[in-house]
Amino acid sequence: MRLIGAAERGMQLTVERALKRRAFGKLIAQHGSFLSDIAKCRIELEKTRLLVLEAADQLDHLGNKKARGTIAMAKVAAPNMALKVLDMAMQVHGAAGLSGDTVLAHLWATSRTLRIADGPDEVHLGTIAKLELRRAKL
Incomplete structure (x- = not known):
């Protein structure tokens, strides 16, 4: 959930900056590539929020083993x-x-550290794949 909060803060700061800062004669928010990027980031954030909510719900109702x-x-x-x-x-x-003028560098470094501290992606991907293969055998 902390990572979702960090991403939300990043989105907030991005939008504020894009509505104030000009590049190439127009606001950053008026550039088509920015609009596409901000929309894609919002989609990813919401997908992740739902996945984390599902994980928390499974933990509450099914326990650690079934929610892994x-x-x-x-x-x-x-x-x-x-x-x-x-x-x-x-x-x-x-x-x-x-x-250090914004909190962004700190949020990024903290997020990167959490990615390592919570275990390598390969370990988690292996768990997901094994469960998927086990499900297919049933």
């Missing part, structure tokens, strides 16, 4: 989504996005 596949999916999806959204936010902010 969905938990593994969330552990892969959330940090990757957050890094993507925060990267775009940093791009929109230019050099300020990499500095």
